[in-house]
Amino acid sequence: MAQILTHEALRALIPEPTPTAFAKIRDRLCDQGVAFIRQCPFLALSTVGDWGLEVSSKGDHPGFVEVVNDHALLIPERKGNQFALGLGNILKDPRVGLMMVRPATDEVLRISGRATLIGDPELCQRLSADGKPAVLIIRVEIDRAAFHCVRSARRAGLWNPETWDAPTRISFGRIYADALQRPEVEKVFDDLTEESNSKLY
Numbered sequence: 001m002a003q004i005l006t007h008e009a010l011r012a013l014i015p016e017p018t019p020t021a022f023a024k025i026r027d028r029l030c031d032q033g034v035a036f037i038r039q040c041p042f043l044a045l046s047t048v049g050d051w052g053l054e055v056s057s058k059g060d061h062p063g064f065v066e067v068v069n070d071h072a073l074l075i076p077e078r079k080g081n082q083f084a085l086g087l088g089n090i091l092k093d094p095r096v097g098l099m100m101v102r103p104a105t106d107e108v109l110r111i112s113g114r115a116t117l118i119g120d121p122e123l124c125q126r127l128s129a130d131g132k133p134a135v136l137i138i139r140v141e142i143d144r145a146a147f148h149c150v151r152s153a154r155r156a157g158l159w160n161p162e163t164w165d166a167p168t169r170i171s172f173g174r175i176y177a178d179a180l181q182r183p184e185v186e187k188v189f190d191d192l193t194e195e196s197n198s199k200l201y
Helices: 007-013 019-024 031-037 085-092 121-126 151-156 172-180 183-197
Strands: 042-049 052-059 066-069 072-077 095-101 108-118 136-148
Touching: 031 108, 031 136, 042 085, 052 085, 085 108, 085 136, 095 136, 121 136, 172 183
Parallel strands: none
Antiparallel strands: 042 052, 042 095, 066 072, 072 136, 095 108, 108 136
16 A cells, blocks of 8 residues: 655645635635524534544524624534544543535535633523423534535535435444343333433433
8 A cells, every 4th residue: 555645645636726726725714604604503523632533413494593793603512422532532632623514515615723612501592492401512613614525415415316226224232232242132222212212302
């Protein structure tokens, strides 16, 4: 295996982009970026810290992420698995990356910045969903923002139903049964998972 170890070797395969290409990478949100976020129901949040590298999914009604201004965002944290791996990482290292996705839209909005965790009750109440306040708020100060081109989504056929196979169902019960070496708990955990997932908030 020919491992690539230097920037020069990398650029021999992937040439430097033109200066014009970098023009789309900005230190703030543009008007289209603000509009995209206000319609966006899903994002992936990457962090690094004591837990190593983590990517956490965040999803809610379109526009659940609040645009403070063209340099800052507020992301409400909802009830989840309670691991708090990404949140714990933020306490150690504030650097984060966001990939924001809209259904049936091939463009993806990528944001890099620095995050802080906010526990202000009034702010958590304001960013409520289904009558329940956010657990806490992730504030992201934007360092870079850019739209990613459509090629990846189109190559994957991500929004083309003709490319989809049957939905995959993951049995968390099987995962726990294997990990605990207790095959009898598979159905118990699957039933609990199904019940928990039916309560979105």
